[in-house]
Amino acid sequence: MASTYAGALVAVRDVESLRRRIQAWRREGRSVALVPTMGALHKGHMTLMDRAQKMADRVVATIFVNPKQFGPKEDFTAYPRREHDDFEMLNTGGVHLLFAPDVAAMYPNGFATGVSVAGISEQLDGAHRPGHFDGVATVVTKLLLQVLPDIALFGEKDYQQLMVIRRLVSDLNIPVDIIGVPTVRETDGLAMSSRNAYLTPEERAQAPALYKIITTAAAAIAAGGDIAQATMAARADLLAAGFASVDYVEVRHGETLAPLTVRVTPARLLAAAHMGRTRLIDNVAI
Numbered sequence: 235m236a237s238t239y240a241g242a243l244v245a246v247r248d249v250e251s252l253r254r255r256i257q258a259w260r261r262e263g264r265s266v267a268l269v270p271t272m273g274a275l276h277k278g279h280m281t282l283m284d285r286a287q288k289m290a291d292r293v294v295a296t297i298f299v300n301p302k303q304f305g306p307k308e309d310f311t312a313y314p315r316r317e318h319d320d321f322e323m324l325n326t327g328g329v330h331l332l333f334a335p336d337v338a339a340m341y342p343n344g345f346a347t348g349v350s351v352a353g354i355s356e357q358l359d360g361a362h363r364p365g366h367f368d369g370v371a372t373v374v375t376k377l378l379l380q381v382l383p384d385i386a387l388f389g390e391k392d393y394q395q396l397m398v399i400r401r402l403v404s405d406l407n408i409p410v411d412i413i414g415v416p417t418v419r420e421t422d423g424l425a426m427s428s429r430n431a432y433l434t435p436e437e438r439a440q441a442p443a444l445y446k447i448i449t450t451a452a453a454a455i456a457a458g459g460d461i462a463q464a465t466m467a468a469r470a471d472l473l474a475a476g477f478a479s480v481d482y483v484e485v486r487h488g489e490t491l492a493p494l495t496v497r498v499t500p501a502r503l504l505a506a507a508h509m510g511r512t513r514l515i516d517n518v519a520i
């Protein structure tokens with residue numbers, strides 16, 4: 235079932251149509267990039283699409299708001315869905331194929347398999363959102379096997395997710411190169427995110443403090459400052475800047491995400507905090 239829209243982008247909703255189109259490209263010898271998303275696309279997503287186009291002959295974007303990665307009290311129902319606008323953006327952006335399955339196509343009756351990446355999934359966001367990374371690992375494994383791309387691109391905005399996916403692909407010998415793309419920000423520093431749409435104007439004005447505060451902490455640590463002191467100060471600064479609560483501000487190894495008490499290379503500072511009803515995450519290299 236292929237929808238017809240103006241432009242070169244084709245949208246499919248079932249795995250069979252997806253595979254048929256990709257197999258045709260493979261017969262022509264084309265390389266394929268995959269960019270998974272949950273839609274409500276913004277410039278951050280489109281930067282992944284641009285990068286994908288530079289690296290492969292054909293780009294497959296997916297839009298799927300994956301129920302398995304939302305907790306029972308999280309925003310699955312409220313998550314913004316703007317498929318028409320998304321289609322226009324992808325079409326204008328030169329993406330070749332959109333795979334936008336519904337929940338029944340991804341998880342038909344009787345679906346019983348889950349993918350879980352131990353250790354790295356259980357900390358940071360995993361500790362605050364139990365089951366989240368199992369949902370991510372399961373859907374990303376499915377998408378990789380459905381598309382069988384040469385490369386798949388993920389944003390550093392979701393840094394822990396990127397590391398979970400690298401581990402998963404390595405552990406399961408999935409033959410794909412995972413490409414991490416630096417975080418795209420608004421001019422005031424706020425990391426672009428579909429969830430920024432939840433912010434009231436007042437919260438939106440306060441939200442860039444997250445990036446400013448973690449950048450300041452990272453600079454202090456890079457200059458030889460104490461990690462515990464810098465992260466404690468960052469927590470206090472976040473609360474003073476209008477965040478209602480802080481889930482974590484942590485310095486971790488840049489690949490394994492193991493906790494660090496002294497600075498190593500690579501190191502990453504990661505944070506999650508609540509602005510009103512919106513949970514914001516961000517991270518920077520140290």
Ligand code: AMP
Nearest residue numbers: 271272273278388389391392417418426
């Ligand atoms: P999402 O639709 O939020 O699941 O994001 C889909 C992909 O886009 C993920 O790999 C994200 O890490 C990436 N992404 C989201 N926001 C940004 C951003 N501001 N900069 C770079 N990548 C992003």
